[in-house]
Amino acid sequence: MIIVLDDSGEALCAGLSTSFDNVDVIATRGNMGKEAGLYINLSRGFAYAHEHYAFRVLLRLDTDALVIGHHPEKDAIEWFAQHPELGMLGSYRVDCNGDPRDFSWPRRKLAQKLKINMALMLHPRAWKSWWFLNQVSRRSIKHGYEPGEHCLGGAYFLSSECVERLIQHQLLGREEFFWSELQEDQIFGLLMLAVGLKHGDFATGRLPLGLRWQGLPSSPATLLANEKKVTHSTRFFGDDNESAIRTFFKAQRHADEV
Secondary structure, three states: OEEEEEOOOOOOOOOHHHHOOOEEEEEOOOOOOOOHHHHHHHHHHHHHHHHHOOOOEEEEEOOOEEEOOOOHHHHHHHHHHHOOOEEEEEOOOEOOOOOEOOOHHHHHHHHHHOOOOHHHHOOHHHHHHHHHHHHHHHHHHHOOOOOOOOOOOOEEEEEHHHHHHHHHOOOOOOHHHHOOOOOHHHHHHHHHHHOOOEEEEOOOOOOOEEEOOOOOOOOHHHHHHOOOOEEEOOOEEOOEEHHHHHHHHHHHHHHHHO
16 A cells, blocks of 8 residues: 655645555645654654554655565565564665764754753743653663664655554654754654664665665666665766656566566
């Protein structure tokens, strides 16, 4: 099943659910940015999936992410079964090219937001948000959270257990996170440990995810040779634009079907 979150504010995706019987379209409150706004919209999608479907894994994809291999969800189901302590699989501490990921910005931002100052104390709404963020952070650190850690937001898998716990702990759609200034993936990174689960690497070596924040991490041919099944971002690679990249992968899919 595919759930499309339409944040266009113009119902641009409304026709998809009538054209495809395996697509549900949810109109969100609009594009509220890449920080807590995206977390709010995704929370609605996760809650919708939990309410309407019995699933074992959920694959979250940006519009510039792409499934390029067969059945990555089956790999994720097997991985979660072998590692029940994990709630999220993605590009975690080391990316698919073997480069370490940098958590320093969200670590500094979180530390900044958790400081108490006079301006905070004079604004009741900010104080409420600080209290919430402080409580969630303390709970996460108790479970081993390294401030700032997260899986890259372009594409990742969540287990059904993870979504269930986020709902049980009332940690989806919390508007207090607007005050945090954290990005969506950094927020879910914090929440993962808050519900007693951990992040897992699903990108290094021959693991299925080939992700980078901007542009493809490797050439399309190299991604397939390395057995990658989901990639981000298709915006560009070298001189190739998104149209050329998607055309390449489409041709490969057709060749596989022959």
